[in-house]
Amino acid sequence: MVRVYNFSAGPAMLPLEVLERAKDELLDWAGTGMSVMEHSHRGKAYVERAAAVEASLREVMGVPDNYKCLFLQGGAYGEFAALPLNLSAAGQSIDFINTGDWSTKAIAEAKKYAVPNVIASTKEGGFTDVPDADSFTVNPDSAYLHYTPNETIRGVEFDYIPDSKGLPLIADFSSTILSRPINVTDFDVIFAGAQKNMGPSGLVTVIVKDDLLGKARVECPSVWDYTQQAAADSMLNTPNTFGWYLLGLVLDWVKDNGGLEGMGQRNKAKADVLYDYIDGSGYWTNPVAKRARSWMNIPFLQPNAELDKQFVSEAAKAGLTNLAGHRSVGGMRASIYNAVPLEGVQALVEFMKEFAQKNG
């Protein structure tokens, strides 16, 4: 078996150790004579594991007791609807900072339920930077401030936490959760689709501060009602049991590799290798302002875009896969989530060097 280096933006590469363990126990999990997929979510064995995974997430991220951890379905895109339905009143305004495609989608979805108020946007600059920290003013009457710490498609990342002036701060951490230490208490809701740094797709984690519960509108679907799901330990309905289980294996791997401190060091080193090479190459460019460069999603362009397809296809043949940029922006993009090793980034840089030499 030859495993490739997978630079997919999500679903994304998973740690080999995680996949190996899942494979080992796929037919007989925890000595139960069943696959974990075949377990009732109400059975003792699964309920205990699910609780252990939550405890593990709390330990790894340092989630305080006054935050609930929910394991839901519908992805981050589903949360774009669930958030206003849980946290805002009809007709109330919601503040947004728009730094790219995912903020834009969140704003469009919120408009179905509330009045989005875009207090800062980097759209005019082509979403290649974050706004200055002192360039926006929140509306004190808004239900909350929603922003996207990392925009996956254009590789733009906040280098600061916006001051929400007392409004609840909601952060879409889909692409950066578990990638380095954060202070959970800096946020009121953290949510993340699992399919980048947490596990397979079909699971979304929502970490929500207790004092935001109890505000869901009547028309909030029950399966997305944070209060109901918190009371039911995320089992009001059948959860994605396999995804939840696999998140547990990923968290074990994170702990075995230095926790979030270890992830952060490793991810910074990986990003430095790639950005340093790009900046010094005289061939490749990254369009993002230096202060706003993502550690996780790194777009790169070459002088002649007509060679992009050739690059992506030759790289794939060399075992470096999923390097095409998002279909909406073109170019190339390397997503280097937790599971992509430094060796993978080094191999990519070597390949980019050769390609630049041949075509530069």
Added chain:
Amino acid sequence: MVRVYNFSAGPAMLPLEVLERAKDELLDWAGTGMSVMEHSHRGKAYVERAAAVEASLREVMGVPDNYKCLFLQGGAYGEFAALPLNLSAAGQSIDFINTGDWSTKAIAEAKKYAVPNVIASTKEGGFTDVPDADSFTVNPDSAYLHYTPNETIRGVEFDYIPDSKGLPLIADFSSTILSRPINVTDFDVIFAGAQKNMGPSGLVTVIVKDDLLGKARVECPSVWDYTQQAAADSMLNTPNTFGWYLLGLVLDWVKDNGGLEGMGQRNKAKADVLYDYIDGSGYWTNPVAKRARSWMNIPFLQPNAELDKQFVSEAAKAGLTNLAGHRSVGGMRASIYNAVPLEGVQALVEFMKEFAQKNG
């Protein structure tokens, strides 16, 4: 490795061949050097497989071209909200037949968005029968008629298809999909959580007739908007890629085992073995009217309910697991979905015989 016979109501037993294949290719799927979980849902390999799974479902179930097959998240419980948001106007009535816990939940959820009109209910009789086919009248102004062909918790199944008098007929097939041949054209929407006969939890399949598209309310969450998801081949957002893939393996297994004809024969034989034994045992009873007995979920009671825990625990030790009745009704229940072999039902009957002899 000792595999048990798993009578869980869902997530439920999966065919051993399916799990073995998933295990074999878990680290390197289709020669790509990646797990199927690590593939981008926008990549060629995964997109082709997803389309092949849909084609397979269409083939196995005989889904005509004027029906869309959607692969969504949020479970059947999520659909209880998605259905009124897609198919009814605010303030419009929706007809329901209430035959148990899942119908009851669907009615409660619909009330958030529309006006449920329960045209028949078997609640007074303790949900142990279906209503007579000529005992109810639909409201011609209702958006649709919703019913539950099989109620998982109490093991009650319709032996006929309700005449909806021209209203769209919506059927919650969670527990009976793929269990025998049906005519898809008898229904306007068929939906089913995957975790019983289709695969792992976290995936819900919706088969919807074309002429019902285009009616979603503005406030329908995008990820649940049938029209948007149909246009995007269920990839408006990242789907549950592993669940979708595993459904494909299950469908291959169904085809290898005689298709839905084969499933139907096998399931009828299994149900007959268990009901025949229960009825002749002089010890065990099944509370459901004979015409309404489920092939999939078979509750059974003993004279002294205080022995229930002992039965469930001793059975588990004998490799017959998850036989406790639903926490809301007690007693015992054997869910004998497609993947439970006849030998499993025979082993259960032998165990029940011994238990009855000792305790009767």
